[in-house]
Amino acid sequence: MPRRRRRRRSMFASAPPRRSAGVPWLEPGHRAGGPRRRRRRNPLPMLIGVLVLAAIVAVVVLVVRHEQRLDRQRAHAAAYVKAWAARDTEAMWAATDAATRRAYPLERFRALQRNADRAATVRSVRLGAASKLKDGAVTVPAAVTTQLFGTLRATVRVPVAPGGVRWTPALRLPGLRPGETPRRRTLQEPDRASVLTAAGDPLDADTVLAPFAPGLRKRYAARLAGTPGAELRFGGRLIDRVPAVAGRSVRSTLSRTVQQAAQSALGSKLGGVALIRPSDGSVLALAGIAVSAPSRRARRSRSSPCRPPWRRGSPRRRPPIRSAARRRCRASSSPTRAASPAAGR
Structure with a gap:
């Protein structure tokens, strides 16, 4: 039998694949089931x-x-x-x-x-x-x-x-x-008290001190009036009921004798007199015009003859007051114009 001549291969030809006698999946580079497919990620965890x-x-x-x-x-x-x-x-x-x-x-x-x-x-x-x-x-x-x-x-x-x-x-x-609606009902009116002199007589009955009575009554109105008997209801519910309380009298410290002396000493002069007992501060007499604390009417009226209109920067000289204006100033020097209330007791 003639011997088969081996065919020469070119040096540039690729080597034929060799088959291994071992197990195919143990070979390097081998992937079971063919080429690997790319997996798709699950979006659920990210969501x-x-x-x-x-x-x-x-x-x-x-x-x-x-x-x-x-x-x-x-x-x-x-x-x-x-x-x-x-x-x-x-x-x-x-x-x-x-x-x-x-x-x-x-x-x-x-x-x-x-x-x-x-x-x-x-x-x-x-x-x-x-x-x-x-x-x-x-x-x-x-x-x-x-x-x-x-x-x-x-x-x-x-x-x-x-x-x-x-x-x-x-x-x-x-x-x-x-x-509910709050309602107050008056049950009894209180007995009103009076303003008295230092001796305990009604101040209105004294001809010298009577001009001070209106100011003292206004100053101590709540004390003189007392409190009425009343009840407070919220709707139909009774909240409180109080009895009437009579007013308390006010005893003035003004002295008739001292007041007459103060008015006589002042006469028709433009000024004011206040007499106070140093031991307890009781007011004994008041007369004249309170130039240190003018009334609201005097503050509003800049042309008042008793309060000349001083100008800023001008010398403080009192201008002459005419006779009619002087008579008005004398009339205003009565105790009713100068009364700041006397201390009540």
């Missing part, structure tokens, strides 16, 4: 992360907005409480919300608050620290001092909306309930 981040941002925004709304409500409540303590009805009305301002215009709001204060004879309002905002309201301990019925105490619940205090007429007085 979940984005949603969680968005939820966190939304929660933070909601919390911040809620705190800002609470801060505004606290500010409205604080403004209302401060205005109520100062009895500033206009500032109280400004601290309410828009719905309240529409339902109760300023004039009506002011009239309702004034009527309640007048019925309860309110003199002052003292408020404690407001509580934290809870369920859309703050609670404030209130103590209202009245002239006839002592002190009204209660804890007032003040509802607060995002736009301001949600006011109702029940917030006018402590203890007032919705639908």
